[in-house]
Amino acid sequence: MQSSNKIEHNKIEYKAYTVLEAYNIQNPVVDVAKIAKGEGIEIKEIEMPTGYDNVAGFYDKPNKVIYIEKSDSPQRKLFSIAHELGHVFLNHQNPTVLFRITREDGNYQEQESEANSFAIHLLVPGFMLQDYMRKYNLSKSDYKVLANIFGVPISAMENTLAYLK
Numbered sequence: 001m002q003s004s005n006k007i008e009h010n011k012i013e014y015k016a017y018t019v020l021e022a023y024n025i026q027n028p029v030v031d032v033a034k035i036a037k038g039e040g041i042e043i044k045e046i047e048m049p050t051g052y053d054n055v056a057g058f059y060d061k062p063n064k065v066i067y068i069e070k071s072d073s074p075q076r077k078l079f080s081i082a083h084e085l086g087h088v089f090l091n092h093q094n095p096t097v098l099f100r101i102t103r104e105d106g107n108y109q110e111q112e113s114e115a116n117s118f119a120i121h122l123l124v125p126g127f128m129l130q131d132y133m134r135k136y137n138l139s140k141s142d143y144k145v146l147a148n149i150f151g152v153p154i155s156a157m158e159n160t161l162a163y164l165k
């Protein structure tokens with residue numbers, strides 16, 4: 001993946017693969033609950049408080065709890081959990097909350113982009129994606145089918161396929 005920013009995608013990709021290997025996860029949908037449990041992290045689904053409607057998730061580091069929005073789709077929840085796990089595995093110190101819509105302004109922290117990158121590499125690892133595309137004879141135009149197989153939001157799958165060589 002080529003990128004103009006400073007984020008070390010290769011390093012993040014490697015980290016995500018290490019986690020998949022450690023938990024012996026070889027097939028989609030990637031079992032993020034198993035990973036969280038193995039790390040001693042609890043996942044709680046809540047209704048975000050008033051004024052935080054735009055927040056999809058956050059990580060309570062001292063108590064090791066990932067909070068996600070209860071009313072989100074399963075695909076969105078999966079991504080939110082993977083994003084928060086990104087903060088955990090990338091050893092981020094003070095992650096901010098996960099906003100529903102990625103903010104492109106300067107305030108959107110590098111850590112957030114790194115956690116998003118980790119989430120994608122964890123949920124749609126390149127090797128697994130190519131495996132399933134071969135297995136079911138799918139192409140990039142089958143992004144909706146692939147999003148369904150991997151249990152991720154369609155937009156996330158479209159972005160991933162855009163970078164696929």
Ligand SMILES: [Zn+2]
Pocket residue numbers: 083084087095096097098111112115
């Ligand atoms: Zn975050």
